[in-house]
Amino acid sequence: MSFAKRALMGASALTAIGFAAQAETLTIATVNNGDMIVMQSMTQSFTDANPDIELEWVQLEENILRERVTTDIATQGGQYDVLTIGTYEVPIWAAQDWLVPLSDLPDDYDTDDLLPAVRGALSVDDTLYAVPFYAESAMVMYRTDLAEAAGVTIPDSPTWTDIKTAAEAMTDKDAEVYGICLRGKPGWGENMAFLTAMSNSYGGRWFDMDWNPQFDSEEWKAALTDYLDLMTNYGPPGASSNGFNENLSLFQQGKCGMWIDATVAASFVTNPDDSTVADSVGFAQFPNKDGVDNHGNWLWAWSLAIPTSSDAPDAAKKFVAWATSKAYTNEVAEAKGWRSVPPGTRTSLYENPEYQEAAPFAAMTLTAIDGADTQKSSVQDIPYTGGQFVAIPEFQGIGTAVGQQFSAALAGQMSADDALAGAQANVTREMTRSGYIK
Structure with missing residues (x-):
């Protein structure tokens, strides 16, 4: 060389x-x-x-x-x-x-x-x-073919009463079709993202202006009771283990009449390469409780x-x-x-x-995002910001702890009242320890 x-x-x-x-x-x-x-x-x-x-x-x-x-x-x-x-x-x-x-x-x-x-x-x-x-943000995704066959209409701005009526009508457990799929997997960003938004739509809040937890309120009791009723009667088996991805798969397989979750899922449920129901999906706003002017948008x-x-x-x-x-x-x-x-x-x-x-879901997605008010997520006065969460460092811990109790209630391991009482006691203790409650 x-x-x-x-x-x-x-x-x-x-x-x-x-x-x-x-x-x-x-x-x-x-x-x-x-x-x-x-x-x-x-x-x-x-x-x-x-x-x-x-x-x-x-x-x-x-x-x-x-x-x-x-x-x-x-x-x-x-x-x-x-x-x-x-x-x-x-x-x-x-x-x-x-x-x-x-x-x-x-x-x-x-x-x-x-x-x-x-x-x-x-x-x-x-x-x-x-x-x-x-x-x-969050919205309702639903099977237009099942709704039509069941003779129910889901309005663009539904109430929880509309949702329960539709869930009951669309449920056919013999055919493994469940009227509604909602998050049950515990976690501050899993079931508690949904349940916090649902509580907001019922007029609830995590804390009053003195940082006292509000799980003993009528709003939280009504929200959790209705959630458990929907999922127990019209939801899929094993729902306490289902998060975003699990419910997405169920909806794509045609097993959910309705799914209320993140707007980003719309592209997945309408993609014919992945979804068996892609040509039969409609969209509506996140529901609100009758008489409460708050759709709980996150x-x-x-x-x-x-x-x-x-x-x-x-x-x-x-x-x-x-x-x-x-x-x-x-x-x-x-x-x-x-x-x-x-x-x-x-x-x-x-x-x-x-x-x-x-994207047939584009307009509803933008409506949901524009409708979110993270500065005031409840119709009541609150000392915190955040839509489906409370923007304090302690929320990861307390949100997940509450999520575990609510998931246990969904699994039939405790009653709604016991889950709410446990949440009230646990969060009060942690907020006192952290110095929020004097």
Whole structure:
């Protein structure tokens, strides 16, 4: 081998070594929901444009994701470079200086295009600390064919009385068709997201203005009693183990007459590739109790944030900007159709005629998001913010503890009264210990 050739090969090897030394690996922690799975499958365009960045994925079930990322960021462990978190965590973690500010995203990112309610929920003092991958409120999804066959009508703005009537009429347990599917899996972001919204729609609240728990109120008793009645009589077996993904599967298989849950599910239940009932789905607002002017709309955004413990914040900013950009939306639309793009984040999406035509749920989704008031989620006075959660650090613990009791009631292990009494006692004790109750 000639000296010149050896020199050339040596230079090439050094270049390769130098490139490898410069390459950064981003560890991305995300939830195993459908839109995030699509995101992982679409990253080729990002890695092609950024060959010096490698992506490592950690996809987890919702409750496990929350537990792991909360532990990591609270200890500044630095295990993850990009976190998938929600509207609950952002203001709390930003106040602790745990999140990198995102005020310097590229000009073409167009932060002004983000829906105002969503952008506000992810900002502290007008500084953005997370960018929304998709956002949601909640609504009713129902089988139009079953409703028609049962002779019931579900109005665009139903009451819980309308829902019970329809659930009873559509239930056919011999055919394994259940009138209604609702979350029963315990967790502050699982069954308690739904039940907090349901309580709001009954006029309930978690706390009075002195932070005293309100589970001994008539509103909470009525909400939980009606929930258990619906699920016991018209819900699927094993409902106390069902969360978002389990109910999604049941609905797609044609086993649910109605499902009341996150608006983001609309694209999944109307996708003929995955849903056996795709051509027979209607939509309505989250119900309210007769006489209560509150539909209990929640507001949630699964968002991408960068922990201050990351050793690759600049590379992480490139990734979160790409994954939540208008360009990414267009890539998904081209690959999978407009119905499949992540919803609820940008004004331009809801002004897009192609999306409006492809997504029959678009208008109801926007109505639900616009109707959410996280500053005052109850018709009664409250000392907290948050729609389907209470925006205090202690809520993860107390919300999950209450969720476990309510899930036990759904499983038949205790009565509604006992579950409510246990919730009242436990939350009072924790709020006193934390200094809220003097």
